[in-house]
Amino acid sequence: MSTTARIAVVTGGSRGIGRAVVSRLAAAGQDVAVVYGSRRKEAQAAADEAEAAGVRGIALQADVADEVSVAGVFDEVQRRLGPVDVVVNAAGVMALRPTGELEMAELDRLLRTNVRGTFVVAREAVRRIRAGGAVVAFSTTVTRTHLPSYGAYAASKAAVEALVPILAKEFAGRDVTVNAVAPGPTATELFREGKTQELIDRIAGAAPMNRLGTPEDIAEAVAFLAGPGRWVNGQVVFVNGGIA
Template structure:
């Protein structure tokens, strides 16, 4: 299936995996709206990469958990680029604490972005996305790897995994796929934060590839689901180099 002339929204698209996804979709011929939380400079740089790939790009600041802000973002995309075909919700936050020490304010922050934000984006996407479109959410391989201190983060992503197959069935008959990608440890700023080199080396050795994933590794999986992967629907795709 040609993905040329498709319009995509990528949340969390200014940095890390989201930015790699935005660039990869642009390389496949999709115009991309980057939705970001606060970093104007990085968002503008992401748009520059999209345009360098020959696609149209715009940057929109919005809180993915704010329904009015998300509605306004979709309105702007439709006005400036056209009707939406692809929605990638890569926005997310993570903080690591043992359950017994968990700061409930931190739990609420993660729930707001990772769970409510996913639902708000899914709700608006379900209303607007065109036939032939794709919705891709983000989970995490931590739901299987079960690292200590990741309890709150993994719990939020468990909610995402529960939503995906239900939304896929709710959109039955509209030729819209709904999937989630669950990356393993990936070389991003979010991953490196707070880790020693010994921690990083140990985690990198946990899969048969003996390395961390890269944002580009994950972007290839997302691009497949957002383009030619039409017979994959209602699934959580684990992209982790074989970690178990």
């Protein structure tokens, strides 16, 4: 399936995995709206790179957990680019702390962005996306590996996994797929923050391929689900190099 002339909205597109997704979709011929929270300069750079790849790219600010803000982004995308075909919700936050030490403010922040934000973006996708489209959400491999200190984060992503197959069924008859990717340890700024090199090496060694994933590894899976992967629907795809 050609992805030419498709229009994608990518939240969290200013850095890390989201930035790699923007680049990969642009390389596939999709026009891209890069949605960012606070990193305007990085988001504009991602949009400029999309333009350099021969497609249209725009950068738009939004709080993904604010329904008015997100609706405004979709309005602007439709006005400047056209009807939306692909929605990739890569925006997310992480806080790692044992449950007994977890601050409720941290939990509230996680749930607001990772759960409420997913529902807000999904709701707008239901209202806007056209036939032949795709929705790609983000979970995490930690919903299966159950690592200590990841309880709040993994719980927020488990909510995403619960939504995906239900949303896929709610799109019945509209030729729209809904899936999630669940990355394993990926070499991003967010992942490396607060970790020693020894710990990073130990985590990398847990994968049969003896390395961390790259943002480009994850973006390749997203591009498949956002383009030619039309018979994959209602699934959580674990993109983790074989970590059990």
